[in-house]
Amino acid sequence: MAKNLTRRDEDYSKWYNELVVKADMAENSGVRGCMVIKPYGFAIWEKMQAELDRMFKETGHQNAYFPLFIPKSYFSKEASHVDGFAKECAVVTHYRLKNDENGNGIVVDPEAKLEEELIVRPTSETIIWDTYRKWIQSYRDLPILVNQWANVVRWEMRTRLFLRTAEFLWQEGHTAHATEKEAIAEAEQMMHVYADFAENFMAVPVIKGLKTESERFAGALETYCIEALMQDGKALQAGTSHFLGQNFAKAFDVKYATKEGGQEYVWATSWGVSTRLMGALIMTHSDDNGLVLPPKLAPQQVVIVPIYRNDEQLEAISEVAKELQTQLRDKGIRVKYDDRDTQKPGWKFNQYELQGVPVRIAIGPKDLEKGTVELARRDTLEKQFVKREEVVAVVEGLMTEIQDNLYKKAVGYRAEHTTTVETYEEFKKVLNEKGGFVAAHWDGTAKTEEQVKNETKATIRCIPIDSDNEAGSCMVTGKPSKRRVLFAKAY
């Protein structure tokens, strides 16, 4: 069935853009750089949110909400933060419009100029630590384990749906601790939570690691991250967790009275994932026929399509279909029965394939006679006839099987596209010809990192946590290296 979808090997980037739009996930809006997340895309995001939110709460976090606007002066308070942020952002300067005196519609009222400009939050450390000062007096008030689901804005010149947009949705955790040790444990914990989520729900394998100094978040002493590999051999940073030390506490003067009666600055972390995860999900699993969704995040896990020539047939099929729907729902499976008469079965097959519904069941008059249904898997595109009385068990099994299969496939792809190299020549060759992660020795200097980036466009994605500390010499300078780091071109 033709979907007019560009093939991945033709133009991966075009394939992605078309897929996002054709599968009804998102589209560009009339506002430069801002996307509209359509109901189908949003339903997937909601599933992600629900799981993440549950995981955050299970690890003791609570949600709260902080202002959208941040006074400009707040950004100047943490020196390294202002350098990394607050440059490309939306600035509110006025608070009123008025009717133009010359009848040219509405204009900004020049008399309604703000004394201090407000920045639409690009991230909320500053406004939150300004608030924490009021919340924290004593060790009794610690830890504060707060998360916020919010929209943020970072003015971007080149945008791509989900991957880089001026406005995006995310969650940002902001925690306050009495000790350095606790704060580091929190930052590490959240990296593991993100990795669990990516692997067990998104079926996206990730590398856990530390960012190099030059790739760290503005204001962080350490940035933990999870890195995924897309089908075009480019890496995608899927989540970050920052140990912020006492930087924000010092900038906003947040101290606490210790049990012993002293005064100490508070230790901080922040961590976030965004609608960018949608991009990672799409690019990890989808194929030339469209989206492929892991069952755990699919808004509809099963769709049932009736195939009929007349009302009598539809009635007989609907009876079986609705019974099946009830039985599957009783097992906790999300099932849609699509008996719309405004669209033909072929159109529906096409649409659900494009939208990545994990299992499609078709029922026609012959199936009724034989007591079977036709069942199609989205991940492998395999079809099989299944006896009516076995459908529920087969579908239940498929929910796990498809989830596992997608994960294994992605792990396999990553294994194939992770290369260990010894020389810079080899490094460049692999990057150009094969892509993927390249594990190489690096001398630990920002200078060498910069040189590699300029010459190859590859960056150090992370210093992996789960790998051997095998020493060697830097592929560029030959200087000693304690361990290999992972390079890749990245989104």
Added chain:
Amino acid sequence: MAKNLTRRDEDYSKWYNELVVKADMAENSGVRGCMVIKPYGFAIWEKMQAELDRMFKETGHQNAYFPLFIPKSYFSKEASHVDGFAKECAVVTHYRLKNDENGNGIVVDPEAKLEEELIVRPTSETIIWDTYRKWIQSYRDLPILVNQWANVVRWEMRTRLFLRTAEFLWQEGHTAHATEKEAIAEAEQMMHVYADFAENFMAVPVIKGLKTESERFAGALETYCIEALMQDGKALQAGTSHFLGQNFAKAFDVKYATKEGGQEYVWATSWGVSTRLMGALIMTHSDDNGLVLPPKLAPQQVVIVPIYRNDEQLEAISEVAKELQTQLRDKGIRVKYDDRDTQKPGWKFNQYELQGVPVRIAIGPKDLEKGTVELARRDTLEKQFVKREEVVAVVEGLMTEIQDNLYKKAVGYRAEHTTTVETYEEFKKVLNEKGGFVAAHWDGTAKTEEQVKNETKATIRCIPIDSDNEAGSCMVTGKPSKRRVLFAKAY
């Protein structure tokens, strides 16, 4: 136990402000007019959101997300809309900051001026209908039943936590229909959904009705609303649902091909409730001791507090408390066991009373001996000793009983404070001495409505749907009136 909370009869407004802050629900931020919703307040809002979201989905709606920013020109497209909105709002004029050349921190980069200013959405009809133009071609694409959970900004000079803030959280439903009839049915349905939610979850009785022309939403042909009565005799509009006719379809050129091959403009509705509901919830039930929450929306429905002098006692009590906690949780009841040693029992009692936890259970050494617990109801402040083996059943019963009691109390208050009057003299007397809803005849003109508002500060809250069409004469002008309308001073 002293809470330093102003009494309602001393100063209702002060009582409210203090309560919101002391019960840890919200506070003012460093950004004028923007509040911080603290974890406890947000947990209540999340419960509201979850129920509303479920109700929206059960009535066929899906969530989506539209841009935060709206180009200024969009507001000019619907004439009546621009008059009612888009005047007091946050205007983004620049997209970059830079380091000041004279070393004065960061300043707005004058070279990064937007060609067209962007308005931070005060409501999203314009951007959504600009999008719907792309989504709607044929009758097959209708209806569109979409909701969005979002933050919106309306610049307000005098703000109050939850009741009126520059930024607030809300949901806005935006639906598109093939026929007028369907759109009206949708707008009415959502008014009923809001009323169900208010009465069955918030335990807040509401009057369903229509707004008069002058109180309608900018751009609406009809505004349906639910109106609640607060304990100070003032009304609060808790939700609105608008039948927008074809106004936005015409302004944004949204037509559809009918089954018969014609071209028609699409019919629209929009409907919303906001964090203002938090204000309604607080003001309906709370007392001089603090917040009172209906069990269905309480983040914690039961709190268990141990009373002990030494570790041995705590250990013995904890065993009983944890078993009880498990048993209650098995019944779906949200229970917290607060065994923190950083706070005394008296402090905890005070705190949970202030925060409106519906049931408090205290267990001390004597309770262990006797096989009892002490149980306190927040709504009536009654205490009783309950046998250990009966606690679960008693608490389960109380969840329903407290929910019902709060609703009945609020219905009783409203009945006492709804007065039918015949003359304008009587009207003014009731308004001044008793407050509440006043049912009176009105001649249907905006002029009389305006006069009453100017002379008494009372507005027509609504033309109630569920009341008799008893004719009479206007209390002000003596002209004929088809039915009584409800007046009140309002938030």
